[in-house]
Amino acid sequence: MALQGLALAFLLVLAPVLLAWEPKDSGPKNHGEPKEAGRCEVPSDWDPRLQFTPEQSSYALNDSVQLSCAGEYVPSVPHIRCVSRGMQALWNGTATCKEKCQKPQWDPKFIFDQDQDTFNPNEVVKMRCPEGHWPPPMEIKCMKLDPEEGSMIPQSSWFVRNSTGLWHRVKGSLTCVDVLQVVPETLEISSTSIKLNWTCRLPDTCQHIRATCRLEEPSSPPCEAEEVKGEELLRGWKGTFSCPPLQPFTVYTVTISLPPSTILYTRLLRTKETGMLTRDVKVPFAWQLSLIICSLQ
Incomplete structure (x- = not known):
């Protein structure tokens, strides 16, 4: 009888405690969908020279952060993003500063x-x-x-x-x-010709080089000059190039090029006028008169 009374007294003491305890509601189930994982903190163990833009102490999910470095350094990746990994918010990569x-x-x-x-x-x-x-x-x-x-x-x-x-x-x-060299001392200019010696330093490259002489300045009577036609294919690794017969006291452009558009040598040159007025060269009187007028001009 005493034992039953003791058990009854114990239940009377424990009853208020049992009534006060209720299981907490865990909320609705997410059926496998990830929960929001908070924010990404600025990593304390990354390169201290890294700079975050915009500058914040933490970043929300899906925030993209531009990275830069102080001094003569560059970030290993240009930007990083805060993403959800399971139940955590993590950066989608790591970064460091590299020297430029x-x-x-x-x-x-x-x-x-x-x-x-x-x-x-x-x-x-x-x-x-x-x-x-x-x-x-x-x-x-x-x-x-x-x-x-x-x-x-x-x-x-x-x-x-x-x-x-x-x-x-x-x-x-x-x-x-220099693919092609022209020695200035070898340049010969007379009243009717231009001649030069050339040397190719890369023979395999110079298999298709071409040389031309072109009338440079437009002219008008009585100083009118005719355009020079034609071009010469230079062969080998060295040689001499001579312009076709030219007119005296006239400016020409001598060009040596590698097709389609590489210029190896170009120079403006004027033919001389003295040789045309000597007795050794037969020049029509009209041409001599025109040449004198052009020289004075």
Whole structure:
């Protein structure tokens, strides 16, 4: 009887506690749909030189953030986005700051399409030689390489794309080469002719070069001059080029080119007038008179 009374007293004490406890409602089921995963924080363990735009302490889901770096550095990716991964909000990648590449100190004759002192890693850069030089326009880019043995510092090197589209590392330096040379001392000009000696430094390239003489300045009576017709195909790796018979005291353009449009050599030259008035050269009197008038002009 005493035992039953003790059990009844225990139930009377426990009853208010049991009545006060109710299971919490977990809410409606999401049937497999992901919950909103909060916000993405700025990573504390990333490169401290990284800069976020817009600048905030955290970002909502699907926010896209533009990345930049301080100083002569560039971000490994241009932007990142806050995405939902399971029950968490995470960035869709990682980023770090990479040092920019200095403009290659090659032949100063090279002309760069992008006129700047530094370039981003893996940025394709176009450059070319001046007219009449070799090689033709090319594409280069700076690539980061793994550290050499015994070093922790990554290396960078410039690569050039060949005609097949493959990238090859540049060892040493590149230079612009004059395809064709004309020695000024060999230039001979008379009243009726222009002659020069030429040498090709790249024989394989000079198989189809052509030379022409063209009347440069328009003329009018009594100084009227006729246009020079025709061109000469230069063969071999050196030789002499002579313009067809010319008129005295007249300006002509001598051009040596590589088809379709590469100019290897061009120069404005004026024929002399003295040789036409000597007794050794038979010149019609009317032409001599016109020549005197043109010389005075």
